[in-house]
Amino acid sequence: MKPVLLSVLALSGLLSTSCRQTTSQAPSQAEINAIGLKRGSITMCGPAQGQKLGTASFGTSCPAAAQPDFNLALSLLHSFEYDEAEKVFARVIAREPGCAMAYWGVAMCSYHPLWTPPSPAELTKGAKAIALAQRLAGKTNREAAYIRALAAFYQDWNRTEHKVRALRFEQAMAAVHAQYPQDSEATLFYALALDAAADPADKTFVKQKKAGFLLQALYPGQPHHPGILHYLIHTYDYPELARLALPAARQYASVAPSSAHALHMPSHIFTRLGLWDECIASNRAATESARCYAASAGLPGHWDEELHGLDYLTYAYLQQGQNQLARAQWQYLDTIRRVSPVNFKVAYAYAAIPARYVLENRLWQQAAHLPRHPGPLDWQQYPWQAGIIHFTRALGQAHLGQPDSARREVAALRGLHSELVRQKDAYKATQVRIQLLAAEAWTLLAEGKAAAAEQRMRQATDLEDHTEKHPVTPGEVLPARELLADMLLQRHRPQEALAAYEANLIKHPNRLNGLRGAATAAAQSGETAKAARYRKQLRKLAPVAPNPEAAAAHLSSYRRP
Incomplete structure (x- = not known):
């Protein structure tokens, strides 16, 4: 089905027919059990003096005794602590089974708008919960509007594409906002x-x-609201907009320190702006909190949020030339065999952390033979993430002068791209397409086909320029424009290489290899003042010199004929 926007009239009809209140009777225990609610005590790690999750409030028609728990669940929901939020909404339902908004809350916990689309099991749960919320009478008009809006997302979930349903929810929430502008x-x-x-x-x-x-507009009046701070970070998580979110990034963790996700989220903006000290501090706190959560909640193994933070932490260490600490994250990752839940974030971290280390350090021999992590993954379920491994191997083999081996990795990337196209996952297909073009470019260069190689690399660069990174990653494993600059420098065209490095540094400020490349290209172009400026930035960024092996490998990548 093509993602066509619904007209306001059509949407209004959809929502009104989907929310006919048929009875005021509370759901039976069997109906509630059928949802499959997460239950249990709330597990959070943070300050010793109780939970600190910020301040959020939503007045409901439910009995007053349920209001504190509802507000707690709402605060957790705004920090994407979905499992714990659902437990609290379930607690409200246990006490007040007629509380319609508690079922709405459960359905919101199953949507997680900015992550990967919900699984069929999550969609089934959310659809059951929102159906019960729709059925219950006694709601205020405001509550009914919220429930209708979320019902628009879940309607026909098994026959309608996720993107179409996300657009429905956007339009429906626009109507709620228009109806209640002061809410x-x-x-x-x-x-x-x-x-x-x-x-x-x-x-x-x-x-x-x-x-x-x-x-x-909301921020000045509610500076301790977790949702305002959190969504500002996500909203501006783009190179062109990131600086607008810096105040929120520097405040969010202190407002909701009991949330591992709140401790991590500021690093999205710190990464965008090349503020590596702050990024490292953010993710050290987040990964420690995630380990605490896994232990406290009795999870089987590690929590997925920990691996997500490890990827950001590894990336930041590499940008400061702290290879020993970056390597330590990879070694630690290799000890992790059980993760809960196993999902796209876990697959990305397993693929990206080792790939980043070998590629950033130009360790082509290790890159050429990079293994898949033997953890709890079925890699066939994660074509995008599996592509990172093949991309890394292809670059390693091409730089070692092994184009035949690199061609096999390129073929694997082509197959993964076709699979994602078949799945109609346009975003991930594009990400693999970029890697495919870049891997093919360097393979062509290894075959002595320089003009064709540059053409492919420019295609990859143009495609990457028109897409954005996914929130799951701190950045591309290697930016395409930086790879283009590397190729131009290797082909003895330093002025063009310098322009490409500088353009990439605008989007990826304080990238260590970008600054190294710019300094080298500027020196070879005779721009001594600019070369000196980049070297000064490098000394400030990474005062401790990288290990000799990495430095030699990096330089040798520019010395090939």
């Missing part, structure tokens, strides 16, 4: 819906800018 929660969830429905290829950031305008 800050309606504004917040509308902003979140805008971010979730934004087109990754839209470089004008129309929806993100609209969301940012709404959130910035």
Whole structure:
């Protein structure tokens, strides 16, 4: 089904027919059990003096005794602590089975708008919960509007593409916001819906800018609201917009330190701005909190949030030339055999952390033979992440002068790209396509076909320029424009290489190899002042020299004929 926007009239009809209140009777225990609610005590790690999750409030028609728990669940929901939020919403349902908004909360916990689309099991749970919320009478008009809006997302979930349903939710929340303009929660969830429905290829950031305008208007009056701070970070998680979120990034962790996700999220902006000390501090705190959560919750193995933070932490260490600490993250990752839940974030970290280390350090021999992590993954379920391994191997083999081996990795990438096209996952297919073009470019160069190699590399660069990174990653494993600059420098065209390095540094400030390449290209171009400036930045960025093996490998990549 093509993602066609519904008209306001059609959407209104859809929502009104989907929310006919048929009875005021509370659901039976069997109906509640059929949802499959997560239950149990709330597990959070943070300050010794109780939970600190910020301040969020939503007045409901449920009995007053349920209001504190509802607000707690809402605060958890705004920090994407979905499992713990669902437990609290379940606690409200256990006490007040007629509380319609508690079922809405469960359905919101199953959506997670900015992550990967919900699984069939999550969609089934959310659809059951929102159906019960729709059925219950006694709701206020405001509550009914929220429930209708979320029902628009779940309707026909097994026959309608996720993107179409996300657009439905955006339009429905726009209607709720228009109907209740003074309701800050309606504004917040509308902003979140805008971010979730934004087109990754839209470089004008129309929806993100609209969301940012709404959130910035709320911020002065509610500086301790976790959702405002959190969504500002996501809204501006783009090179062109990142500086707008820096105040929120520097505040969010202190507002909600009991949330591992809140401790990590500021590093999205720190990464965008090349603020590596702050990024490292953020993810050290987040990974420690995630380990505490896994132990406290009795999870089988490690929590997925820990691996997500490890990827950001590894990336930041590499940008400061702290290879020993970066390597330590990879070695630690190799000890992790059980993760809960196993998902796309876990697969990405397993692939990206070792790939980053060998590629950033130009360790081509290790790159050429990079193994897949023998952890709990079925790699066939994660074509995008598996592509990172093949991309890394192809670059390693091409740089070692082994184009036949590299061709086999290119063929594997082509197969993964075809699989993602078949799955109609356009974003991930594009990401693998970029890697495929770059890997083919360096393979062609190894075969002595320089002109064709440059053409492929420019195609990869143009494609990457028109897409954005996924929130799961701190950045591309290697930026395409930096790879183009490397190729131009290797082909003895330093002035063109310098322009490419500088363009890439605008999007990826304080990237260590970008600065190294720019310094080398500037020196070879005779631009001594510029070369000196980049060397000064390098000394400030990475005062401790990288290990000799990495430095020699890096330089040798520019000395090939």
